[in-house]
Amino acid sequence: MNWTKPNMAAKKKLWDASAETPSEERRGGFLGRFSARSRSEKPASMPKTSSRDALLLLQNFEDSGRGWFWSTDADGRLNYLSESICAKLGRPFEELAGNHFVELFRKPEANEDRQRTLPWVLMRQSKFEDLALQAAGTEDEIWWSVSGRPFHTANGDFAGYRGSGTDITEQRMAAKDNDRLATYDSLTGLLNRHRMGKLLEATLSAFQNQRRACAIMLIDLDRFKQVNDTLGHPAGDALLKQVAERLIKVVGDREKISRLGGDEFQIILQDEDDRGALGEMADKIIKSLSHPYSIDGSRCIIGASVGIAVSPFDGQSSEELIRNADLALYAAKGGGRGRFRFYSSDLLQAAEDRRVLEEDLRDALEKGQIWLAYQPVVNARSNVVTGFEALIRWNHPERGNISPALFIPIAEEANLIGALGEWALHKACEEAASWPGKMKVAVNVSPVQFANVMLPKTVESALAASGLAPGRLELEITESVFLQDSADTDRMFTELKRLGIRLALDDFGTGYSSLGYLKTAPFDKIKIDQSFVRGATEPESRNGAIISAIVALAEALGMETTAEGIESLDQLDLIRSLHVSHVQGYVYSQPVANEVLLERCEAGDWEITPSGPAVQRSDRLSMYRKIGAIHEDHYYNVVLRNLSVSGALIEGIMDVPLGTSFVIDFGDGQLAISTVVRSMGPQQGVEFEERLVSDGNGGLCTSRRISPYMMAAAGMPMSNLPPGYYDNIEEQKRPKTLPAFSTAAEWKGN
The missing domain is CATH 3.30.450.20 (PAS domain)
Incomplete structure (x- = not known):
């Protein structure tokens, strides 16, 4: 120029x-x-x-x-x-x-x-x-x-x-680079632990005076160490970069995400206390991070667990909030990984209970506390039982029957799942050998068992000891066995099929690797996960189309199909119309003990007439838990007997008229406005004004928690709130009116 x-x-x-x-x-x-x-x-x-x-x-x-x-x-x-x-x-x-x-x-x-x-x-x-x-x-x-x-x-x-x-x-660029190194993670470009800590402290300090909410999520990658060990640290670094990109895509703002170190990440969400929205985001994160990754030509799959805590309900300082989110993360991982969990005040006790259960579980086999229940697998057209799935049960001497959803993750973490699985395989073969006819028995095989090169020998030993025909044994294997491309997986399938047994792909559709392997893996059956069945009959649901596609795929590959979790007659009608060959669920039978099974099959074929609710209803969780019920300015102590997303059964108040309104207090600021729709002496069936949401661990919680300031203004008791944060809130005075209802205890006293 x-x-x-x-x-x-x-x-x-x-x-x-x-x-x-x-x-x-x-x-x-x-x-x-x-x-x-x-x-x-x-x-x-x-x-x-x-x-x-x-x-x-x-x-x-x-x-x-x-x-x-x-x-x-x-x-x-x-x-x-x-x-x-x-x-x-x-x-x-x-x-x-x-x-x-x-x-x-x-x-x-x-x-x-x-x-x-x-x-x-x-x-x-x-x-x-x-x-x-x-x-x-x-x-x-x-x-x-x-x-x-x-x-x-x-x-x-x-x-x-x-x-x-x-x-x-040059000086400005160097200063900017130094500042970036001090505040950002050099590998992923996300905020680092120091910067996130400062941001969280500043946010909580400002929000405390403004009475605003702030949520944090702690994310821990599942099976990341396996990637580092098998593919090397450079591959692990490349994987972490992809994880960061996926988190940014879900959250939408990289300035809200930090890498704390290793495979741990943290997300801060200002002005967010809707646990429905938080749960949806956590679920999206888990699903996104669980999709397969391509690292230098190698394909690998990891997972993620998420712990969530919300200020001011779960902590007033950054240290307290992070500690409680960490407790929630620990609970999520302990519940089976690949899930999220909200913090609740009972997590400390739950952690102690889990430790005690682990100790008891180590001796449960030797003490004869473990047994098998069998759920019928029924031909969808003829209603005739063709086989049973063996389900492991634990009868605790003090706590009674422990849910498998609770003790199976404990067994996996404590390295007890191998011993339990081997026992279940031998026991199922032994008991199935005495069943009449040619009914099959299906036994679940964990990824840990599948990875053990001795599995074929264990199966062969169980068949030989029981005398069960190989064709009557079916091993149910989940998609998680396909975590990485491996010749060992193909060899395991070949050795198992050489024994003459059947193989079923369990929980189909919940992973991301099945379709590629269905071409070569020698499965005889696909089990359609119950998550597709539930909600399939609701208007505008696409689950029916998904089930139809799975059936068409199975038929093209010469495989049977079994739909799990069928509980209502409308679900059964839909499954039949979609040509699913077999059905498993409460619409036919709950799991039964071997003695009951033998009694029902004594005359030959066991034909079951389906029964149950005409239409699908919300799942109800049975429990025995003390909660509160508020009517006008009176607080009643009641017992929660069962719970669903739409209502509950409470016990403790006498003869309440239909249409009476209550505020159900679940604790921790969880309040649900409800109306009595059934009244049966001391038991009341209530319907919620707003549906509950998943807590990420098989339970339910309110979408939002009520501000303590609003609770104080409404005259509600403050004793169930965290102490020390709301200093300007005093315990409310006694009610000014007489109670509208008598309690069950008062009724019994009279």
Whole structure:
């Protein structure tokens, strides 16, 4: 580009203008300062420096690139600018001349107070030094350190500014990189632990006074160590980068996500306390992170567990909130991994209960507390039982029957699942050998068992010891055995099929690897997971279409299909219309003991007439838990007997009229407005105004928790709230009216 260069005449004009001012005034500009300093420092014997010599020295300084000069008139318009700066701005001086000096620089952002001072200091006609300013209108980011001093005419009138500048771009970029290293994770680009800690503390401090909610999620990757061990740390690093990208896609804002270190991540969500929305996000995160990854040509699958805590309900400080989110994460991992869990005040006790159960479980086999129940697998057309699935049960001497959903994850974590699985296989074969006819028995095989090279020998031993025909044994294997491409998996399938047994793919559709393996894995049956069955009869549900596609796929591959979890007659009708070959669920029978099975099959085939509710209803969780029921200004202690998303059965209040309204207090700020729809003496069936949501661990919770301030204003007792945070809330006074209802205890007393 052909530049119009500010010539020596222009510089001389500036020099002469400076020379016309008194020496004190000349010191206000850089030329004046140079002239005054040269006169004061020059020995008497040295020759006098000419104006031309001074201008040449300044020209050499500009040409060296070490600095540049600028000058304005009294209105702040440019009348001189070094050629090097014109080149960087991409505009000739004749185009810049007359423009306001401030237009050379980018307008400051709201948080850049230092840049905002430039127009202010120019307006005040005061000197300034080393002001960091960013160039405007350039493709590259350019920063300058700019200094300037006002100069005046001989009459003392303000004449403009003269100043200098130096390029500080490298220093600014280095400072920005250092700042990024101090606040961001170098591997993933997410916030680091230090930056997230500061952000959380500042947020909680501000929100406490404003009475606003803040949620955090702690995420821990499942099976990440396996990737590091098998593929190496570079592959692990590449995987973490992909995990970060998926988290950003789900959350939508990278500034809300941090990598705490290793395979742990944290998310902060300001102004969010809706546990329905939080649960949905946690579920999306788990599903997203569980999709297969491609790392340097290798395919691998990991999982994720999520713990959630919400301020102010679950903690008032960052330390308390993180501790409680960590407890929730531990509970999620302990519940079987690949799930989320909200913090609740009973988690500490639950952790202790889990430890005790683990100790008891170690002796349960030897003490004869473990037994097998069998759930019928029924031909969907004929209603005739064709086989049974063996389900492991634990009859605890003190706590009674322990749910498999509770003790199976404990067994997996405590490395007891192998022994339990081997026992179940031998026991199922032994008992099935005594069944009449050719009914099959299906036994679940955990991924840990499947990975054991001794599994075929164990199966062969169980068949030989029991005398059961191999064709009557069916092993149910989940998609998790396909975590990584492996020749060992193919060899295991080959060895098992060589024994003559049947193989079923369990929980089909809940993983991400089945379709590719169905072409080669020798399965005889696909089991359709109950998550597709539930909700399939609801309007606008797509589950029916998914089930139909699974059936078509199975038929094309010559496989049978079994639908799990059928509980209502409308579900059964749908399954039959979609040509599913076999059905398993309460609509036919709950799991039964072997003695009951033998009794029912004594006459030959066991044909079961389906029975159950006409339409699908919400799942009900049976329990025995003390909660509160509030009517007007009275608080009743009641017992929760069962719970669903839409209602509950409570016990403890006598003869309540239909239509009576109660506020059900589940604790921890969980309140549900309800109406009595059934009244049976001391038991009341209530329907919720707003449906409950999943707590991520097979339980239910309210979507939102009520602010303690609102609870206090409503006259509700504060004893169930966390102490120490709501200092301005006092325990409410006694009710002013008489109770509307008597309690069951009072009724029994009379």
